Amino acid sequence: xxxxxxxxxxxxxxxxxxxxxxxxxxxxxxxxxxxxxxxxxxxxxxxxxxxxxxxxxxxxxxxxxxxxxxxxxxxxxxxxxxxxxxxxxxxxxxxxxxxxxxxxxxxxxxxxxxxxxxxxxxxxxxxxxxxxxxxxxxxxxxxxxxxxxxxxxxxxxxxxxxxxxxxxxxxxxxxxxxxxxxxxxxxxxxxxxxxxxxxxxxxxxxxxxxxxxxxxxxxxxxxxxxxxxxxxxxxxxxxxxxxxxxxxxxxxxxxxxxxxxxxxxxxxxxxxxxxxxxxxxxxxxxxxxxxxxxxxxxxxxxxxxxxxxxxxxxxxxxxxxxxxxxxxxxxxxxxxxxxxxxxxxxxxxxxxxxxxxxxxxxxxxxxxxxxxxxxxxxxxxxxxxxxxxxxxxxxxxxxxxxxxxxxx
Numbered sequence: 001x002x003x004x005x006x007x008x009x010x011x012x013x014x015x016x017x018x019x020x021x022x023x024x025x026x027x028x029x030x031x032x033x034x035x036x037x038x039x040x041x042x043x044x045x046x047x048x049x050x051x052x053x054x055x056x057x058x059x060x061x062x063x064x065x066x067x068x069x070x071x072x073x074x075x076x077x078x079x080x081x082x083x084x085x086x087x088x089x090x091x092x093x094x095x096x097x098x099x100x101x102x103x104x105x106x107x108x109x110x111x112x113x114x115x116x117x118x119x120x121x122x123x124x125x126x127x128x129x130x131x132x133x134x135x136x137x138x139x140x141x142x143x144x145x146x147x148x149x150x151x152x153x154x155x156x157x158x159x160x161x162x163x164x165x166x167x168x169x170x171x172x173x174x175x176x177x178x179x180x181x182x183x184x185x186x187x188x189x190x191x192x193x194x195x196x197x198x199x200x201x202x203x204x205x206x207x208x209x210x211x212x213x214x215x216x217x218x219x220x221x222x223x224x225x226x227x228x229x230x231x232x233x234x235x236x237x238x239x240x241x242x243x244x245x246x247x248x249x250x251x252x253x254x255x256x257x258x259x260x261x262x263x264x265x266x267x268x269x270x271x272x273x274x275x276x277x278x279x280x281x282x283x284x285x286x287x288x289x290x291x292x293x294x295x296x297x298x299x300x301x302x303x304x305x306x307x308x309x310x311x312x313x314x315x316x317x318x319x320x321x322x323x324x325x326x327x328x329x330x331x332x333x334x335x336x337x338x339x340x341x342x343x344x345x346x347x348x349x350x351x352x353x354x355x356x357x358x359x360x361x362x363x364x365x366x367x368x369x370x371x372x373x374x375x376x377x378x379x380x381x382x383x384x385x386x387x388x389x390x391x392x393x394x395x396x397x398x399x400x401x402x403x404x405x406x407x408x
């Protein structure tokens with residue numbers, strides 16, 4: 001088994017028999033922690049013991065899904081039991097002054113709510129009117145939900161919209177999470193590669209170092225370069241922004257660039273979308289480079305748009321069997337042909353990793369950085385002396401992240 005679900009928790013209803021039983025056993029074998037929900041306790045115990053005896057992390061919950069009260073109670077138990085997988089201990093949180101409540105209680109009683117993604121329709125109805133909501137909500141991709149929140153007078157601060165200014169750096173959730181994603185992409189790729197990364201000289205012969213190619217030299221790409229170098233790989237990278245050459249080389253990578261007569265960088269420092277002429281140049285460069293690589297990490301994104309398709313079918317099929325492509329842009333449409341969200345696809349022996357939400361695969365580190373970013377943001381909207389919100393809509397940071405108008 002590939003252990004592709006390692007670090008994930010999966011809740012399976014009707015898991016005591018038939019399809020549910022087989023699904024639970026298979027998912028546990030893929031490395032996930034499994035919560036079994038079933039009305040028949042005898043069937044439940046049989047599946048639980050089967051998974052546990054195979055070394056799986058499993059817990060069983062007897063429940064009748066016809067009763068909403070049982071559902072709410074059981075999900076609260078699951079959250080408490082499996083929170084330990086992220087080294088989050090309720091007793092430690094309580095020692096620090098936190099109250100342990102279920103999701104419904106939190107939404108109904110909290111004045112300030114921190115949430116990573118946009119709330120679901122059912123969650124929106126639970127949130128206390130007039131509350132403050134802080135997170136990463138991508139308002140133009142979630143227009144309907146944002147407008148529903150505004151109708152409930154919810155004050156929305158979407159931190160992925162932070163301006164690229166020095167004062168906002170300590171609040172930059174995108175950069176902190178992208179750093180983790182770049183690191184984890186290399187670690188997961190090496191796991192799937194199944195060969196040694198550094199050069200090794202032994203009496204039996206020499207193992208040559210793995211060749212890494214990083215597409216996109218933003219925060220995630222630069223961290224991927226640094227991680228691959230630390231592991232002993234031979235690293236090259238490309239970006240349409242010539243300004244990234246110095247950064248790549250400072251980390252020990254070789255910079256590969258398709259010349260262009262145009263400025264391909266926005267005023268905010270992001271890559272511009274390529275025209276047909278530059279796309280052809282880039283494609284030719286990649287075609288000649290990718291076929292010789294062992295591991296390719298794709299990190300190219302265009303803010304507010306679908307990710308550009310960079311690695312074509314032909315390029316994938318030109319790689320050696322056993323090579324790996326890791327597509328960090330898979331949830332935005334993907335940089336690589338054949339990549340699928342949440343899956344590892346194999347084409348002609350080439351593994352294409354499409355894990356969703358890479359930072360969540362190292363959740364403790366992701367949570368620490370996200371929390372620090374949010375705390376730094378709270379410093380500018382909350383007066384600790386008067387103990388109340390002070391939202392200055394003329395502040396450059398507030399102006400960028402405060403969603404206070406309906407989106408059409």
